[in-house]
Amino acid sequence: NFMLTQPHSVSESPGKTVTISCTGSSGSIASNYVQWYQQRPGSAPTTVIYENNQRPSGVPDRFSGSIDSSSNSASLTISGLKTEDEADYYCQSYHSSNQGVFGTGTKVTVL
Amino acid sequence: QVQLVESGGGVVQPGRSLRLSCAASGFTLSRWNMHWVRQPPGKGLEWMSVISYDGGSKNYADSVKGRFTISRDNSKNTVYLQMNSLRVEDTAVYYCARDRAGGMRGFDYWGQGTLVTVSS
Numbered sequence: 001n002f003m004l005t006q007p008h009s010v011s012e013s014p015g016k017t018v019t020i021s022c023t024g025s026s027g028s029i030a031s032n033y034v035q036w037y038q039q040r041p042g043s044a045p046t047t048v049i050y051e052n053n054q055r056p057s058g059v060p061d062r063f064s065g066s067i068d069s070s071s072n073s074a075s076l077t078i079s080g081l082k083t084e085d086e087a088d089y090y091c092q093s094y095h096s097s098n099q100g101v102f103g104t105g106t107k108v109t110v111l
Numbered sequence: 112q113v114q115l116v117e118s119g120g121g122v123v124q125p126g127r128s129l130r131l132s133c134a135a136s137g138f139t140l141s142r143w144n145m146h147w148v149r150q151p152p153g154k155g156l157e158w159m160s161v162i163s164y165d166g167g168s169k170n171y172a173d174s175v176k177g178r179f180t181i182s183r184d185n186s187k188n189t190v191y192l193q194m195n196s197l198r199v200e201d202t203a204v205y206y207c208a209r210d211r212a213g214g215m216r217g218f219d220y221w222g223q224g225t226l227v228t229v230s231s
Contacts, residue, residue, distance in 0.1 A: 050217050090156050092156075098168075099161070
């Protein structure tokens with residue numbers, strides 16, 4: 001089964017930059033779009049990146065996404081880190097016709 | 112505004128059944144594919160199931176295939192998840208989510224979730 005693996009946690013100081021990786025277990029991660037969701041405690045997830053690198057309206061440009069086919073991974077970068085960015089982040093893609101899969105999740109801590 | 116409201120969660124014994132509902136408003140449900148996603152307490156998100164806009168196509172995660180059934184009634188603006196033969200490991204918050212336009216581009220709206228607890 002296709003899996004997406006993320007680091008369990010990352011932490012950084014306010015104003016700094018963090019990058020979260022999302023590595024596909026097989027196939028090509030570039031075969032389907034990758035999305036990224038932010039989830040704060042007690043709330044439903046919200047989209048911060050869709051279609052690999054697109055930001056929904058209202059999401060600040062401090063959030064950016066990319067795909068690296070050579071490492072079969074996607075990345076979410078948060079620059080100018082703010083305390084409000086502290087949350088869990090999940091990548092998401094597909095491994096067959098409309099059968100979704102989520103990454104293992106990464107907890108971002110702003111020191 | 113788009114709104115998704117799940118209901119039907121609760122405490123149920125292992126082996127029993129439960130049906131979840133997702134009431135949609137603020138958009139034309141019959142034009143959108145819909146998904147169910149779950150999250151066990153303290154754990155990550157797990158995609159469960161998808162149903163096409165007209166109910167003609169459905170897909171499931173391997174972990175629930177044969178036990179869960181997704182359906183919809185567009186006239187009632189509601190999507191359902193029938194869960195049979197429930198297991199302790201099915202304990203989770205269950206979210207419904209709308210497919211982003213164009214398909215296979217993630218989910219653009221989520222409900223607030225409904226908690227299902229499977230316990231004897």
